Amino acid sequence: MFGYNVKDDFNAIGDGTNDDTSAIQNALNAANTAGGGTIYIPAGKYLITTSLTVFSNTTLQGAAQNATIIIQNGLSAHIASKDANYISINDITFKGPGMDASWGGGIILDRENNGNTEGINFKNVTLSGIVGNALTVNCPITSSFTNVKTVGVVGDGFSFISSGTSVVMNNCYAITCTQSGYNLSQLNYSTLNACAVEVCGIGFNLNNNCNNISLISCGAEDDVYRNADYPGIDYKLIGGVGNSLISCYSRNNVDNGAGIVLNGGNPTIIGYRQIGSCANSIIDDSNTHVTLISPSLGSAVNLQPGTVGQxxxxxxxxxxxxxxxxxxxxxxxxxxxxxxxxxxxxxxxxxxx
Known part of the structure; x- marks a missing residue:
């Protein structure tokens, strides 16, 4: 059924104690030599002691999200690849050393010569106990992430950087991240559907002029003060045009935090609900021109003249x-x-x- 089985074909053990780095990397290398393929990783715990390199046109397929677990105890990343496109990862958990460790990164899909990182598709994936960003993709395009969860992260849960387009995230979840749950930098015409964030410094961080991003029925709960840069904000939008929050939700109790912070741009906010107590449910500056329709707010607002209502x-x-x-x-x-x-x-x- 699958092209390469790390146990049957490459003698991986999967007991969480023996080093399975070579077995998994040899399977990846074999698929790459053949021009691509699917690597099946059966249920088990697979210890790696060197970051894995995944090549273009490769699928990593586990048995189930919490059945196939790849473990590392202090590497810069579980997976570190450059200029690789059309990578799929399904039904796998990547487990780091925990938030108290000195190092232990997640997945980094970087680019050096390529103009973008294309065709990245994750489904039913968990990254937990990560020191460093859990998932970093440099300029993602035509990519999707479904039921991807980042838990216990010293850094960002999801970090999409240096532009990108046509990214869809469905029911993803970032919990207990010391920076942003979702760090979107210069991303364009992309959608987050029913995504959630909890106990992060900033929940959804649209920065560096994202354009035409839609957050639809997303929720942020109990974000907390981490430091002055990540003070417990649920949604932060910096610049950009055409960004929308539709039927989004906040639950917060942060004295110096906020539900939504807007710095520039012309966002549209429809049906936003904020409960709990925070300094401001929504705050903007004089460079922001926000359209706000049918909000339900439990805390004060601090908006400059120019907000459009009904x-x-x-x-x-x-x-x-x-x-x-x-x-x-x-x-x-x-x-x-x-x-x-x-x-x-x-x-x-x-x-x-």
Whole structure:
């Protein structure tokens, strides 16, 4: 059924004690020589003492997410590859030495000569006890991640860097990461569906001008203060255009944290729900032009004038979830008005009835 079996064909032991590095790497090398293939790793615990190199056109297939486990105790990475495309990893757990160790990285798919890293597909994968980023992909394109979990990470859970496009993440989970659960840098036209984050310094970190990223029904719970750079923020968006949060959720109790922090750009936030207590449910700066529709907020907001809200007749002006700068297009007055904290005002600050 599978091209290469690390036990049957390459004498791997899989007991968590004997060193299986050579057996797994020899299987990877054989597939590469043949132009690609599938390496099957049966149920068991496989100790590696050197980072594995995975080549293009390769699938690593385990028996089940928590049945096939690859263990390392202080390497820079479980897998470290450069300029490799069309890699799939399914039904495997990668276990590091734990958050108290001095080193023990996860998976690094880097690039040196290639313009991007294409066709990376992970399904039913766990990375736990990692010191260093759990999963780093340099400029991913046309890639997908489904039911991928990062747990107990000194660093970022997921780190997609140096641009990238057409990435889809479905029901992924980052828990207890000392930096960001999801670090997305310069990523473009990509989607996160029903992804979750918990107990991280920043939950979803869209930085360095991501564009046209949609977070749909994503949730952030109990993010915590790690340091001044990662102070317990659920969603942080820095620059970029066309980014959207749709039906996203926060649960937080961080005195100096926030649900959403916006620095520049023109994001759209629809149906955002924030419960618990934090300094601000949403905060932005004067360079941000946010469209905020139908929020449900448990904490104060701190938004600059210019926020777009809803539209309708004078009699239907909103009375709840208001904040200074909230805009409403009044169809009776045929103009946009804004809330001053006590009154509705027109563009020059005159109170309107």
């Amino acid at each position: 539209s309708g007749a004078s009699s239907n002006r909103p009375t709840t979830n208001l904040f200074v700068g909230y805009q409403y297009y009044d169809t009776d007055l045929k103009k946009t008005i804004w809330y001053s904290g006590t009154d509705w005002c027109d563009a020059v600050g005159t109170t309107v009835s």
